[in-house]
Amino acid sequence: MSFARLKTALRGPVIAVACAAALGGCGEEPGVDEPAREGLAIEIGGIDYDVGITRQLNLAITPDEAFYDGPPAKPGHALYGVFVEACNVSEEPLTTTSDFLVEDNQGNEFEPIELPEDNPFAYQATQLAKDDCVPEQGSVAQLGPISASMVLFDFPLEATENRPLELIITPPAGGGEAKRIELDL
Numbered sequence: 001m002s003f004a005r006l007k008t009a010l011r012g013p014v015i016a017v018a019c020a021a022a023l024g025g026c027g028e029e030p031g032v033d034e035p036a037r038e039g040l041a042i043e044i045g046g047i048d049y050d051v052g053i054t055r056q057l058n059l060a061i062t063p064d065e066a067f068y069d070g071p072p073a074k075p076g077h078a079l080y081g082v083f084v085e086a087c088n089v090s091e092e093p094l095t096t097t098s099d100f101l102v103e104d105n106q107g108n109e110f111e112p113i114e115l116p117e118d119n120p121f122a123y124q125a126t127q128l129a130k131d132d133c134v135p136e137q138g139s140v141a142q143l144g145p146i147s148a149s150m151v152l153f154d155f156p157l158e159a160t161e162n163r164p165l166e167l168i169i170t171p172p173a174g175g176g177e178a179k180r181i182e183l184d185l
Contacts, residue, residue, distance in 0.1 A: 045175025
């Protein structure tokens with residue numbers, strides 16, 4: 001067997017062992033004891049929430065102009081899209097949350113900007129059958145450049161310096177405890 005094939009064959013098991021060692025020995029629950037990281041799905045009330053990316057929007061360029069058709073950020077502020085995928089990993093239909101909040105390291109809290117339902121990239125709480133996701137398979141948001149739905153925030157520029165900023169996801173009533181994801185700004 002060539003060295004390249006051996007490397008490829010061993011890559012999966014080596015990554016699995018490294019991940020198990022990194023996560024298994026901690027005894028901490030991601031999102032509760034310590035904020036989870038972007039790109040790692042966390043289960044909240046039977047729904048896996050995965051923040052794929054957080055980024056500042058520039059409404060003067062493509063594709064950002066399609067994400068939000070509203071007023072630009074006022075001076076001293078910036079618009080940030082938090083791009084989320086939510087998938088039902090339970091055996092029964094469940095409703096995704098609509099309760100998102102961002103908190104900076106000074107305790108300042110920021111609520112999302114409400115986006116119109118006709119915005120194809122806007123995250124909207126919805127009921128999902130087993131194994132269904134938001135954004136829906138084949139939708140503009142799922143097929144778009146980020147493959148996720150957007151939760152939009154308006155941050156004062158000084159808040160972006162108060163890192164880390166954490167997205168707090170609270171499940172619908174009776175769905176368990178809120179969890180945190182550290183945003184990569």
